[in-house]
Amino acid sequence: MNVSHANEQEIDPAVWERPQMRQALAARDMAAVYGLLQRIGISQRHIAALTAQSQSEISEILKGRQVMAYEVLGRIADGLGIPRGYMGLAYDASSARLVGTAVSNHYGDSDEDEQVRRMLAHAAQVTIGVATGDAEEWAEPLAPVETPAPHRIGMADVEQVETVTRTLRALDYKHGGGVCRDAVVAQLAWSQRLLHATCTEKVALRLHEALADQHNLAGWTSFDVGLYGPARGHLARALEQAKHARNSSLAANVLYRMGRVHLHCDRVMDALRFFQLGQICAQDASCERTVAMLCANEAWAYALLGDSELALKSISRARDELARASARDRKPPVWVSFFGAADLDATNGMVYAGLTDAHLETAEQLLTSAIESRDPSMTRSRAFELTALATVQLRSGDLSAGITTGREAVALAAQIRSARIIDRLAPLEDAATRRTHNCDAQGLARSISEVRAA
Structure with a gap:
C-alpha cells in the first residue's frame, strides 16, 4: 500500500462496523484497533501518517501501551475516520456534519412561515424532478432534538415505558441486538427524564422498576453486539434500580445476564459467582422459574470447569424448580417469561x-x-x-x-x-x-x- 499519499488511502468506513472492531473501539483498546487494521493490510507507517503519530509510538501501542489522553484519542479517531461516538468521544466542530448540523440549518434557523415556505419550495422541486437531494446527506442523521417529557406522570406513563421495552425485547429475540440496541438506548435516555417528573411514591417505584428493565435490555443488546463495557454499565444500573424498586425477581434476572456476559467472555468463575448471587435474589422473590434458569446456567459453568458432579446436581435442581413453577401456573414476570x-x-x-x-x-x-x-x-x-x-x-x-x-x-x-x-x-x-x-x-x-x- 502506498503510504506517501495518505489522503488517497482512506480506510473503508465498513471496517469500523465489524464486531471485533466495535468492541475494541468501545474499550478504547488502541492496540487491538491497530492490530485489526494490520490484519487487513494497513501498515504501521500508514496508521502513523493518518494519526500524526510516529512509527515508534504506533509500535509501542501495539506492544500494549495504553492511550489515555483525550486529545490523542480524538486525533486518532479523526485521522482514521472513526465515528467519535464509537469511542465514547464528544463530537467537535469538525464533526458537525455527522450529527446533522447542516441538515438542521434548512429548517431550524428561521420562523415558522419561512420554514413552511422553504419546505413547499423544496417539495415542489423534488416532485417535478428539478431537485433530487444530496445522496451523501441522506446517510447523515438529522440534528437531535429532545422530545418534551411530561412534568407530571401517572401509572399510564410507566406502562407505556414497559410496553416499549417489551416491543424492543421482541425485536432483540427475533433479529438480534444489532437491530434494536440504538433504539433501546435512545428510548432509555428519554425514559430516564421521567425521574424529574412529579408523581406518587407508588408510581415512582414502578418507574424505577421499568427503568431497571430497560437498562437490563440495553445491557443485553450491548452484549449481543460485542460492546461488553457498555453492557456492564447498563446492567450495573439495572441492578441498582431493581433493588431500589424492591424487585428481587428483576434483580436476579440482571445478575443472570451479568453471568452470561462473563460466561461468553470465558470468565467462567466470575460467571458462576453472578449466577449464585442471582439465586439469592430469586429465592427472596420466591420465583422458581428464575431459580431454575440460574441453576441451569450454573450447571453450564460447572461443566466448563470440568466438574461433572456439580453440573449434574445443578441440572437436577433446575428441572425440579421449573416443574414447581409450571405446577403453580402463575404468569411469570416479563423479563423471565422466555425461560x-x-x-x-x-x-x-x-x-x-x-x-x-x-x-x-x-x-x-x-x-x-x-x-x-x-x-x-x-x-x-x-x-x-x-x-x-x-x-x-x-x-x-x-x-x-x-x-x-x-x-x-x-x-x-x-x-x-x-x-x-x-x-x-x-x-x-x-x-x-x-x-x-x-x-x-x-x-x-x-x-x-x-x-x-x-
Missing part, C-alpha cells in the same frame, strides 16, 4: 456437550428437543441451538447430519445482527475444519469463515 422447557433443554444440552464425549448422545437429544419446541419468534435462540447441535453431531461422527444442521445454522446466523452468534460459530468451524478429508465439511468451514469475516 421454559425449550430453554432448559437447550442449556442442559450445552452442559452435556461441555462434559466428556460419552455425554454427546444426551446433548444431541436435548438440543434436538429444544429446537423442536422452540417458539418461532425466538430466532436467535434457534440459531444458537442449531449451531450447538451441528457441533455435537460433527464431534460424534455423524457428518451428514452435522453438515446439514450446520448449513441451516450458518444461513440463519447470517440473517441476525448478533456478534454472539458469530462468536458461537467458532467451535462449529473448528469441528468442520478438522474433517480434512470431507469436502462438504470443508465447504461448511469456509462458509462459516466468510460469515465471521463479514
Whole structure:
C-alpha cells in the first residue's frame, strides 16, 4: 500500500462496523484497533501518517501501551475516520456534519412561515424532478432534538415505558441486538427524564422498576453486539434500580445476564459467582422459574470447569424448580417469561456437550428437543441451538447430519445482527475444519469463515 499519499488511502468506513472492531473501539483498546487494521493490510507507517503519530509510538501501542489522553484519542479517531461516538468521544466542530448540523440549518434557523415556505419550495422541486437531494446527506442523521417529557406522570406513563421495552425485547429475540440496541438506548435516555417528573411514591417505584428493565435490555443488546463495557454499565444500573424498586425477581434476572456476559467472555468463575448471587435474589422473590434458569446456567459453568458432579446436581435442581413453577401456573414476570422447557433443554444440552464425549448422545437429544419446541419468534435462540447441535453431531461422527444442521445454522446466523452468534460459530468451524478429508465439511468451514469475516 502506498503510504506517501495518505489522503488517497482512506480506510473503508465498513471496517469500523465489524464486531471485533466495535468492541475494541468501545474499550478504547488502541492496540487491538491497530492490530485489526494490520490484519487487513494497513501498515504501521500508514496508521502513523493518518494519526500524526510516529512509527515508534504506533509500535509501542501495539506492544500494549495504553492511550489515555483525550486529545490523542480524538486525533486518532479523526485521522482514521472513526465515528467519535464509537469511542465514547464528544463530537467537535469538525464533526458537525455527522450529527446533522447542516441538515438542521434548512429548517431550524428561521420562523415558522419561512420554514413552511422553504419546505413547499423544496417539495415542489423534488416532485417535478428539478431537485433530487444530496445522496451523501441522506446517510447523515438529522440534528437531535429532545422530545418534551411530561412534568407530571401517572401509572399510564410507566406502562407505556414497559410496553416499549417489551416491543424492543421482541425485536432483540427475533433479529438480534444489532437491530434494536440504538433504539433501546435512545428510548432509555428519554425514559430516564421521567425521574424529574412529579408523581406518587407508588408510581415512582414502578418507574424505577421499568427503568431497571430497560437498562437490563440495553445491557443485553450491548452484549449481543460485542460492546461488553457498555453492557456492564447498563446492567450495573439495572441492578441498582431493581433493588431500589424492591424487585428481587428483576434483580436476579440482571445478575443472570451479568453471568452470561462473563460466561461468553470465558470468565467462567466470575460467571458462576453472578449466577449464585442471582439465586439469592430469586429465592427472596420466591420465583422458581428464575431459580431454575440460574441453576441451569450454573450447571453450564460447572461443566466448563470440568466438574461433572456439580453440573449434574445443578441440572437436577433446575428441572425440579421449573416443574414447581409450571405446577403453580402463575404468569411469570416479563423479563423471565422466555425461560421454559425449550430453554432448559437447550442449556442442559450445552452442559452435556461441555462434559466428556460419552455425554454427546444426551446433548444431541436435548438440543434436538429444544429446537423442536422452540417458539418461532425466538430466532436467535434457534440459531444458537442449531449451531450447538451441528457441533455435537460433527464431534460424534455423524457428518451428514452435522453438515446439514450446520448449513441451516450458518444461513440463519447470517440473517441476525448478533456478534454472539458469530462468536458461537467458532467451535462449529473448528469441528468442520478438522474433517480434512470431507469436502462438504470443508465447504461448511469456509462458509462459516466468510460469515465471521463479514
